[in-house]
Amino acid sequence: MEFLGYKRSNGQVGTRNLIGVFSTVVCANEVAEAVAKSVQGAVAFTHQQGCCQTPIDINLVSETLIGLGQNPNLDGVLLVSLGCESTDVKVIEKGISESGKPVESIIIHDVGGAAKTIAQGTLVAQQMVQKASQLKRVPCDISDIVLGLKCGSSDTTSGLAPNPALGIASDKIVAAGGTSVVGEVTEFIGAEHLLAKHAKDEAVGRQVLELVARMEARAKSVGADIRGGQPTGGNIKGGLTTIEEKSLGAIAKAGNASIQAVYEYGKKPLVKGLVVMDSPGREPEILTGLASAGCNVIAFTTGRGAPQGFPFVPVVKITGNRLTWERLRDHMDLNVSGIMEGKSTLAEEGETIFKKIVEVASGELTKAEISGYCKAMDIYTIGPII
């Protein structure tokens, strides 16, 4: 089975063909946004990090920006640096350029302020877009799909309908030779024993359990019950009572495929099939992590209605809550609430989700892309802001 994608020079396949304008530090966000806004076909990725952090986090910011830059949905990348931040724009530029795509940097302090940098950056981005537009979609194998799995603003419908249906769709991608990446380690807590059973061997199973133990220890280290933060106030209003209940519903989206490997946040999988990636559950950080891992399409289930997409990876929104479908039509792409009402089966809706993923990978726009609701992103941090 095939979809229509963009073949990059390094063999990777994109589902979009955009130019990324990244800030290397929070202080360069305004310029990156202004450049992207003035160039059709360019999108900004901005965040709150890049300075006054521990070396572990500065390294995580650099590596995540490199991963994002290497994402096959981008044909070229323009980096916007302030000039005094902790991240090293040259290191990020070099890392991205290893993918074979054009990368350029502009430094606000060197160019002489925001206005001049925006003008210079705009001209660079225009040239990159012109070059990118020469590439055409061609038939590509489903095995080139790298699917990110995410659920957000969950309620009790999430674990009953959209998550198990997405699990079926994910299994189909994996069976066709593709890759599926599941994160949200916080939302494994209480269900990790079930997930670990899907590991391809004991070592991978142990890694899954270790990730969860690390995340739970970190959450507990502040000395409070995590309820209210996980599950969130909205989850609780939606009927979810404990993190265990949320997790038992959340892991269903990983389907029944065997877990091939476990990766740190934002790392590109080196194997095909289902893989686990460390990440928290919050949208700005996990969506970024999935994009940095090379996901070229993301399937996102929601109960109460999480609206956000990602600047350069299409995010398909799937709800099993018919009230959310009726209220939030400008954010939801698929309604699978028929499962709850006995009007459709999990297998049928799994097939519907699979087909939608293939169509979106081939160019069909998601609601988040059409509305442009995808800008408030961030990069995961481990240590404090200092």
Added chain:
Amino acid sequence: MAADALIINGEDNVATAIRDIRAEEEVRVAVGTSEKVVMVKEPIPYGHKFAVRDIDKGEHIIKYGEVMGRATRAIGSGYHAHIQNIESLRGRGDWTAKDK
């Protein structure tokens, strides 16, 4: 199937309402392909849970056939099962080792 609530696994002691349920309503609860009737004692909003049998204080709450927490007080059959009477056993940074 026109059930009012769902039990996901036969071992579960709670069901999930798939419509708003009123107090003192007799509801049909689907358990796979079979069905049972439960008298609901208080209003249950769409998506919320109620006990499908009497649950003792300290007893595990079972959903998906798995432990999802424990009862902080007795929950009678048909009563709303949520944060007012269920606590989590995980992520409890507020517990010291002896509390467990």
